[in-house]
Amino acid sequence: MPQITNPILPGFNPDPSILRVGADYYIATSTFEWFPGVQIHHSTDLANWTLVTRPLTRKAQLDMRGDPDSCGVWAPCLSHDGKKFWLVYTDVKRKDGSFKDAHNYIVTADRIEGPWSDPIYINSSGFDPSLFHDDDGKKWFVNMMWDHRTRPLKFAGIALQQFDPKAGKLVGPRSNIYQGTDLKLVEGPHLYKRNGWYYLLTAEGGTAYDHAVTFARSRNIDGPYETHPDKHILTSKDAPFAALQRAGHGDLVETPEGKTYLVHLTGRPTTQERRCVLGRETAIQEAEWTEDGWIHVKQGPVPSLHVEVPGTRDDTPYWAEQRYTFDKGLPPDFQWLRTPEPERIFSTDTGKLRLFGRESIGSWFEQALVARRQTHFSYDAETVLDFSPTDERQFAGLTAYYSRYNFFYLTVTAHADRQRELLLLNSEASWPDGNLTISQPVQIPNTGKVKLALTIRGKALQFFYAVGDAALQPIGPVLDASLLSDECGGHQAHGSFTGAFVGVAASDLNGTALAADFDYFTYRPVKHESDRYEI
Structure with missing residues (x-):
């Protein structure tokens, strides 16, 4: 056989x-x-x-x-x-x-x-x-x-x-x-x-x-x-x-x-x-x-x-690049967290994935986070975001996610005078405090779409961004993707049972449900020398 x-x-x-x-x-x-x-x-x-x-x-x-x-x-x-x-x-x-x-x-x-x-x-x-x-x-x-x-x-x-x-x-x-x-x-x-x-x-x-x-x-x-x-x-x-x-x-x-x-x-x-x-x-x-x-x-x-x-x-489908669009609804590879009322957190009626900003990325109740499983040890992910926040309580972007205590999150947000900026919001195995490590902000134009991307090669995670027609450039340090694991997801050796996801999220902590539009989402598997037991 x-x-x-x-x-x-x-x-x-x-x-x-x-x-x-x-x-x-x-x-x-x-x-x-x-x-x-x-x-x-x-x-x-x-x-x-x-x-x-x-x-x-x-x-x-x-x-x-x-x-x-x-x-x-x-x-x-x-x-x-x-x-x-x-x-x-x-x-x-x-x-x-x-x-x-x-x-x-x-x-x-x-x-x-x-x-x-x-x-x-x-x-x-x-x-x-x-x-x-x-x-x-x-x-x-x-x-x-x-x-x-x-x-x-x-x-x-x-x-x-x-x-x-x-x-x-x-x-x-x-x-x-x-x-x-x-x-x-x-x-x-x-x-x-x-x-x-x-x-x-x-x-x-x-x-x-x-x-x-x-x-x-x-x-x-x-x-x-x-x-x-x-x-x-x-x-x-x-x-x-x-x-x-x-x-x-x-x-x-x-x-x-x-x-x-x-x-x-x-x-x-x-x-x-x-x-x-x-x-x-x-x-x-x-x-x-x-x-x-x-x-x-x-x-x-x-x-x-x-x-x-x-x-x-x-194995051809396993190694194929997946470029997801939303004109026919949410692709079956994607899930969201907890709520049986998805119409409150996302819509695909416009042919794009529109997230309605809800609670924080750490909520156990209603957060607008839509993601797919990480199924390869190394991969690339990319999306394009159209989002107009007015202050720091509104943010949306690209996330590599395990749990409320354990995620990496490149966000578009705003500061004084509605100046848009990019912030990395990282929670690295931070149970029980949920502490954030916040990068130095990078100012971006107040209008226009922003391309967000990440690469994972084994345990090395790097975020990227681009504005307009510019080439992608790195933002923030190289992060430890291996933290997105059962072994780091909770406080007990037997306490965490899921796996790493990659996707998009939006929060509006003002409670006004500001929308964030994502044009597409790309997941590209990569064969890498560090991946010893890749199928």
């Missing part, structure tokens, strides 16, 4: 849930605070994947205003019961401290493209929910349980309860069916049935460098579950020099020919600080069932960078 290089979904695409319906494969991944919620990619050969939908598109399904960074949609589970698609997801409202406020929902659709139903609320006892359709017609809901008392563990085990689709609720007793291994932090459950065994796949060790996929089985769905003889069928925790790190949180799929594959999240660290700028990505491994009824990852448990799959990957 042809060989591909992992990951199969590069850039921020974590917590994969995979499904095959006939000849079609689908992977659902987490989107956290980015709207619309959940990314679903499609493939027919496990090698080439295309984004087909983000199903959580309206307020009734998802409203993340006020959700902190790295909260929102966690760990969706996509399934099909022979009649329709089922999508289970969590909306996390708080993650830091002793408590987790995590609400679990189900939506359904006859077709993967939708329309998707309004949600059914299920429970709030923990996160990472999953729905299992048993061969006797029963449906079972599993999720990890959170215990704020730590008695004995905060990650208290995997809860199992029957789901009644007609009543639209959980019924019968709730069981704690599995507490994991000594690696602890058991989460990410998926149930399967094979040859009379119920199999439970979980994630353990947290989603950083101790992450792992753990496997267990039982003759009864409610246990007791026996842990795999190897404990963890996939992990990089004991292989610090492996190309794919942070390997865990997986799901299984079987091809029509009977081959089994495991998709899992992974990270590709750069720099000596081991920073995963592209966030948690989705990779794939071939797995094999042995005569004793257990599964093993081929050449595992350390994940392989190169894997054989049925299809041959065409």
Whole structure:
């Protein structure tokens, strides 16, 4: 079979849930605070994947205003019961401290493209929910349980309860069916049935460098579950020099020919600080069932960078320059933050991307920021801005963004007498203070468009600008792009879960919603010698 290089979904695409319906494969991944919620990619050969939908598109399904960074949609589970698609997801409202406020929902659709139903609320006892359709017609809901008392563990085990689709609720007793291994932090459950065994796949060790996929089985769905003889069928925790790190949180799929594959999240660290700028990505491994009824990852448990799959990957689209225009609406590569009311933050009615200045770039409620994932270690980005601010509280421009505490932002703003100027507003891993480093201003003409650009080569980020027909010239120092990473995005080793984005933003802290117009947006991948594990 042809060989591909992992990951199969590069850039921020974590917590994969995979499904095959006939000849079609689908992977659902987490989107956290980015709207619309959940990314679903499609493939027919496990090698080439295309984004087909983000199903959580309206307020009734998802409203993340006020959700902190790295909260929102966690760990969706996509399934099909022979009649329709089922999508289970969590909306996390708080993650830091002793408590987790995590609400679990189900939506359904006859077709993967939708329309998707309004949600059914299920429970709030923990996160990472999953729905299992048993061969006797029963449906079972599993999720990890959170215990704020730590008695004995905060990650208290995997809860199992029957789901009644007609009543639209959980019924019968709730069981704690599995507490994991000594690696602890058991989460990410998926149930399967094979040859009379119920199999439970979980994630353990947290989603950083101790992450792992753990496997267990039982003759009864409610246990007791026996842990795999190897404990963890996939992990990089004991292989610090492996190309794919942070390997865990997986799901299984079987091809029509009977081959089994495991998709899992992974990270590709750069720099000596081991920073995963592209966030948690989705990779794939071939797995094999042995005569004793257990599964093993081929050449595992350390994940392989190169894997054989049925299809041959065409990397041409991955390396192609993307020049986005807005005459047909917002291109599907772009998302925005938190709000289900996008008409308040942007419009494409004029054929340009018009942002309405709202709250600051650090807001958890309503900010006008539209961006796409960074999917390459090195790239160029460029846009042209038409913006007429009247004071320093109005600013718009180009941003390389991770979170409210962690971004680089070249802005057009104004000073005394409405003099336009360029300012670099940088927040470099500044949790919890959100401090800004502000460059020396560069005055520009008070009228006319401004071209803004940036280049990233490995960890080196440089901004550029041009006025009128002038050539681009650098502005500000060379910055450390590796700070736009999970490892720098929050205050805990396990506290940040997304990835770097690049896009445009506008703020009007006067509250007058001053508009900023962007003519186009260009994202140009670059092959660079520093990018060791680029696909």
